[in-house]
Amino acid sequence: MSILVNKDSKVVIQGITGSEGQFHGGQMLEYGTNVVAGVTPGKGGQSTLNNRVPVFNTVEEAVNETGANTSIIFVPPAFAAEAVMEASFAGIKVVVCITEGVPVHDMIKVKKVVDQNGTKLIGPNCPGIITVDECKLGIMPGFITKKGSIGVISKSGTLTYEAIDQLVNVGLGQTTAIGIGGDPIIGTTMKDCLELFEADPETEGIVMIGEIGGQMEIEAARWAKDHVSKPMVGFIAGQTAPPGRRMGHAGAIVSGGDDTAEAKMRILKESGIEVAESVADIGDLMKAAMENK
Amino acid sequence: MKVHEYQGKQIFAKAGMPVQDGYIFDKIEDAESTIKRVQKDFNTEDVVVKAQIHAGGRGKGGGVKYSPNFDKALENAKNILGMNLVTHQTGEKGQLVRKVYVTEAFDIAEEYYAAITLDRGKGMDVFMVSSEGGVEIEKVAAETPEKIVKVWIDPLLGMKSFQARKLAYGLGLPKDAFKSAVKIFMQMYQTYQNIDATIVEVNPLILTTDGRVVVLDAKVNLDDNALFRHPDIAEMRDLNEEDPNEVEAAEFNLNYIKLDGNVGCMVNGAGLAMATMDIIKLAGGDPANFLDVGGTASAETVKNGFRIILSDDNVKAVLINIFGGIVRCDRVANGVVQAVKELGLKVPVVVRLEGTNAKEAQTILAESGVSIIPAVGMKDAAEKVVKAALSA
Numbered sequence: 001m002s003i004l005v006n007k008d009s010k011v012v013i014q015g016i017t018g019s020e021g022q023f024h025g026g027q028m029l030e031y032g033t034n035v036v037a038g039v040t041p042g043k044g045g046q047s048t049l050n051n052r053v054p055v056f057n058t059v060e061e062a063v064n065e066t067g068a069n070t071s072i073i074f075v076p077p078a079f080a081a082e083a084v085m086e087a088s089f090a091g092i093k094v095v096v097c098i099t100e101g102v103p104v105h106d107m108i109k110v111k112k113v114v115d116q117n118g119t120k121l122i123g124p125n126c127p128g129i130i131t132v133d134e135c136k137l138g139i140m141p142g143f144i145t146k147k148g149s150i151g152v153i154s155k156s157g158t159l160t161y162e163a164i165d166q167l168v169n170v171g172l173g174q175t176t177a178i179g180i181g182g183d184p185i186i187g188t189t190m191k192d193c194l195e196l197f198e199a200d201p202e203t204e205g206i207v208m209i210g211e212i213g214g215q216m217e218i219e220a221a222r223w224a225k226d227h228v229s230k231p232m233v234g235f236i237a238g239q240t241a242p243p244g245r246r247m248g249h250a251g252a253i254v255s256g257g258d259d260t261a262e263a264k265m266r267i268l269k270e271s272g273i274e275v276a277e278s279v280a281d282i283g284d285l286m287k288a289a290m291e292n293k
Numbered sequence: 294m295k296v297h298e299y300q301g302k303q304i305f306a307k308a309g310m311p312v313q314d315g316y317i318f319d320k321i322e323d324a325e326s327t328i329k330r331v332q333k334d335f336n337t338e339d340v341v342v343k344a345q346i347h348a349g350g351r352g353k354g355g356g357v358k359y360s361p362n363f364d365k366a367l368e369n370a371k372n373i374l375g376m377n378l379v380t381h382q383t384g385e386k387g388q389l390v391r392k393v394y395v396t397e398a399f400d401i402a403e404e405y406y407a408a409i410t411l412d413r414g415k416g417m418d419v420f421m422v423s424s425e426g427g428v429e430i431e432k433v434a435a436e437t438p439e440k441i442v443k444v445w446i447d448p449l450l451g452m453k454s455f456q457a458r459k460l461a462y463g464l465g466l467p468k469d470a471f472k473s474a475v476k477i478f479m480q481m482y483q484t485y486q487n488i489d490a491t492i493v494e495v496n497p498l499i500l501t502t503d504g505r506v507v508v509l510d511a512k513v514n515l516d517d518n519a520l521f522r523h524p525d526i527a528e529m530r531d532l533n534e535e536d537p538n539e540v541e542a543a544e545f546n547l548n549y550i551k552l553d554g555n556v557g558c559m560v561n562g563a564g565l566a567m568a569t570m571d572i573i574k575l576a577g578g579d580p581a582n583f584l585d586v587g588g589t590a591s592a593e594t595v596k597n598g599f600r601i602i603l604s605d606d607n608v609k610a611v612l613i614n615i616f617g618g619i620v621r622c623d624r625v626a627n628g629v630v631q632a633v634k635e636l637g638l639k640v641p642v643v644v645r646l647e648g649t650n651a652k653e654a655q656t657i658l659a660e661s662g663v664s665i666i667p668a669v670g671m672k673d674a675a676e677k678v679v680k681a682a683l684s685a
Binding site for chain 2: 214239
């Protein structure tokens with residue numbers, strides 16, 4: 001078991017003939033991801049990635065011809081919102097949008113559409129999701145992961161890698177690691193991920209990495225207090241971030257109230273989550289939590 | 294992206310909203326003619342002289358002056374142009390006033406507040422109005438939240454007129470003013486949509502003694518990610534209001550924010566960059582900057598990042614922390630070596646490289662002959678760089 005994606009996921013890559021689609025498509029195939037189709041309007045009928053993947057003009061065709069049920073999007077920001085909607089209306093169940101820089105007004109509409117259609121959207125502006133040894137649906141380096149029992153949720157790409165690396169160093173593998181993205185509007189929230197990990201019998205512990213800005217960590221922590229039975233370790237990046245400044249991610253900005261690192265760490269602790277003060281302690285704390293459970 | 298008040302009002306006026314209008318000048322020799330033009334064109338003796346900087350709180354800081362006649366207006370204009378305006382948003386160092394806006398003046402009966410922004414939690418835009426205008430809205434929200442009326446807007450439907458009416462009823466306006474407020478709110482929402490704004494705020498929106506509703510101030514922030522759709526508004530950007538190092542960094546696709554400490558840092562990824570700043574602080578140091586070199590860091594970007602960090606004289610040591618995923622550590626190492634060779638090694642540099650091709654990178658650094666301090670893991674890296682900064 002795992003969450004959202006596994007070896008049976010049939011993946012279509014939207015924007016497969018672009019440079020990002022080509023590079024990461026190749027990497028995903030190499031990892032063993034079941035890539036069944038690609039979509040680039042106007043290039044239908046071709047095949048790509050050493051003739052291993054057929055290209056279609058529309059997602060609908062790709063779904064009809066190959067049974068694709070999962071999508072990953074590598075299209076430029078101006079077209080990303082449309083790409084998500086196309087996948088959603090074609091009946092794709094899980095969509096990962098890697099694209100960085102999608103306008104927030106587009107995302108507000110997209111979010112409403114995917115919610116209405118029952119599509120699980122991850123991202124945008126995220127590293128994607130990986131179920132170890134089964135399906136890499138994203139841009140993360142697969143080789144740093146190890147199969148095991150910890151679920152990882154994070155807003156940030158490289159900080160996810162850092163956490164995975166620390167877990168591996170203390171002997172803990174992962175079930176699924178998911179980077180949800182750091183934009184103001186994203187498809188899948190931390191609480192959504194917690195619900196999935198709590199329900200997944202293979203996941204025995206959860207690492208949740210947040211940052212300044214927004215209320216998502218707090219919503220997740222408050223839910224975890226009453227609903228998560230598994231040991232959890234949390235970390236919040238941005239303790240030293242000055243208020244009012246956007247720290248890289250469009251959503252990482254302290255605008256007052258509960259969205260500072262300090263406030264989030266306090267609420268995580270109050271909710272019974274083990275909080276790492278230092279990013280370097282994530283692995284050790286998770287190990288201790290697993291031994292004490 | 295932020296725009297000035299006068300630019301915000303231009304955007305509003307284009308949508309048909311009634312704004313307090315005027316003219317701008319940026320050279321003191323133009324002050325006289327600008328004031329006279331405003332007096333003539335708006336048929337008024339009294340005017341308002343307003344400093345144009347991006348920070349809020351201008352009135353309290355002495356940057357907005359009512360001027361009953363020409364002489365007073367000229368005196369205020371001379372004082373405000375070139376002043377260093379300190380407000381709660383500029384911080385202690387303040388902001389130099391390079392542009393002054395001279396506007397018509399109104400007899401104010403009531404001051405209201407109106408704003409639209411994104412409610413992240415609900416995933417919808419929220420339109421807020423309050424009968425308590427002209428003051429800090431945060432204060433109203435904290436002390437008398439019942440005085441703020443809100444409507445949430447369905448993104449697929451847009452704002453409906455019943456919602457605009459609800460907002461206008463919330464202000465308790467007289468009949469004619471009510472009608473114009475409803476119209477203004479609809480226009481304000483259309484503007485917010487049309488320009489991909491992240492916030493539009495009018496504080497105050499006024500009711501004049503002769504019953505008109507007028508936009509007296511305009512705060513407009515835009516989504517940087519959507520500027521490609523608005524080339525006309527992108528041209529309004531005023532680089533004088535931004536940190537020159539941050540502007541330069543952006544040209545190289547680097548995300549740089551200057552801070553007050555002495556430990557420079559260069560990291561790939563925003564989350565890891567924040568976490569690196571935090572661990573420097575925990576180790577007893579103070580970060581000099583936030584710098585995210587992004588997901589495609591090449592030797593060239595590393596070199597430019599290095600140069601920008603070192604242009605800050607406070608920097609006593611630098612930490613390079615890269616977790617290679619797509620970014621290959623060997624390329625980063627080459628960039629570091631190249632940068633050090635070209636720019637010289639003025640301060641100690643601690644390097645921590647992990648992930649893709651980390652071993653090759655360590656070999657490159659070891660064989661390069663440049664005296665870099667290698668580190669393993671973030672704790673080790675932070676401790677080493679703080680120690681280096683303290684002993685510098």
